[in-house]
Amino acid sequence: EVILVESGGDLVQPGGSLRLSCVASGFTVSTNYMSWVRQAPGKGLEWVSIIYAGGTTYYADSVKDRFTISRDNSKNTLYLQMNSLRAEDTAVYYCARAPTVTTNFDCWGQGTLVTVSS
Amino acid sequence: DIQMTQSPSSLSASVGDSVTITCRAGQSIGIYLNWYQQKPGKAPKLLISSASSLQRGVPSRFSGSASGTDFTLTITSLQPEDLATYYCQQSYSHPTFGQGTRLEIK
Numbered sequence: 674e675v676i677l678v679e680s681g682g683d684l685v686q687p688g689g690s691l692r693l694s695c696v697a698s699g700f701t702v703s704t705n706y707m708s709w710v711r712q713a714p715g716k717g718l719e720w721v722s723i724i725y726a727g728g729t730t731y732y733a734d735s736v737k738d739r740f741t742i743s744r745d746n747s748k749n750t751l752y753l754q755m756n757s758l759r760a761e762d763t764a765v766y767y768c769a770r771a772p773t774v775t776t777n778f779d780c781w782g783q784g785t786l787v788t789v790s791s
Numbered sequence: 792d793i794q795m796t797q798s799p800s801s802l803s804a805s806v807g808d809s810v811t812i813t814c815r816a817g818q819s820i821g822i823y824l825n826w827y828q829q830k831p832g833k834a835p836k837l838l839i840s841s842a843s844s845l846q847r848g849v850p851s852r853f854s855g856s857a858s859g860t861d862f863t864l865t866i867t868s869l870q871p872e873d874l875a876t877y878y879c880q881q882s883y884s885h886p887t888f889g890q891g892t893r894l895e896i897k
Contacts (some may be wrong), residue, residue: 706887710835718827719836720886731885732792767834768832776882777825779846781834 674769675699676779677768681784692706695751695768695782703746706771707780709753711764711787722753722765725774758789762782792882793817796887805897809867812892814879818859823883824862825891830875832855838877839864871896 681693693709709721722732722742730742741754751768766787769778794817804810814824822842837882838849840855852867866873874896879889 710886717831717891718880718888720888723885733885737897742884771882773840775823776880777837778827778835778880778886779837779840781836785833 675770675784677770679766679768679782682766683778684788684790685758686791687759687789690754690756691758691787693753693755693766693768693785693787695753697749697751697770699771699778701746702732702744702751704778706774707742707744707751707773708769709751709780710767710769710778711762711786712767713761713764715734715769718766723771723776724751734780743788755787758787759771760789763789765788792885793820793887795879795881795887795889796881797879797892799892800890801893801895802803803895803897804869806869806871808869809865810869811815811866812877812879812894814862814864814889815882816862816881819860820881822857823881824855824857825882826853826864827878828873828875829878840882846860852874856863866894869896 676698708723739757765784768781768782796815824842828838829835839855843855876891
């Protein structure tokens with residue numbers, strides 16, 4: 674069974690940092706296209722970042738130069754390092770798998786809540 | 792970024808009805824269009840990929856179609872468990888989502 678489990682969400686002050694983790698089971702993170710997608714309270718879905726199977730990374734303009742996506746192949750885990758957090762980064766963060774470069778997200782985690790507030 | 796315009800933003804229908812949700816892409820995206828269902832408090836679930844390919848295990852009352860830059864999700868014989876918000880997403884370039892359609896069951 675393919676499962677994704679996120680963790681690391683927390684309450685953090687503006688300007689602070691946080692690292693989210695997403696542990697995968699039932700498949701190999703490094704051979705898939707892994708993304709982070711967020712959803713602000715009561716709002717729609719917003720793509721945040723992707724890491725390709727080959728290791729190339731891309732970011733939404735709203736998080737570029739502040740967030741870093743990475744993976745640990747030995748732990749089959751995806752990460753999102755978030756720096757210089759802003760109130761508008763408050764959201765539930767989902768990790769999602771796409772088996773090919775045409776990002777059909779066929780598996781999602783349960784989400785982890787990040788709240789940025791003083 | 793490719794803008795996806797989804798309509799309506801909400802709709803209400805009765806059990807057994809058919810409903811259609813539309814998504815328009817801001818430029819040509821071929822058939823690189825996916826549909827997701829998000830039930831309250833849950834993660835999204837992929838229903839349809841490549842505009843019309845039903846995912847395994849998704850009921851056949853869900854269907855998708857494409858015409859140029861316009862895409863539709865149709866749900867026939869609406870069931871109570873179809874209460875959800877539905878999103879389109881283009882996968883032609885870096886992913887972008889429509890704003891969502893909240894479906895209420897009368």
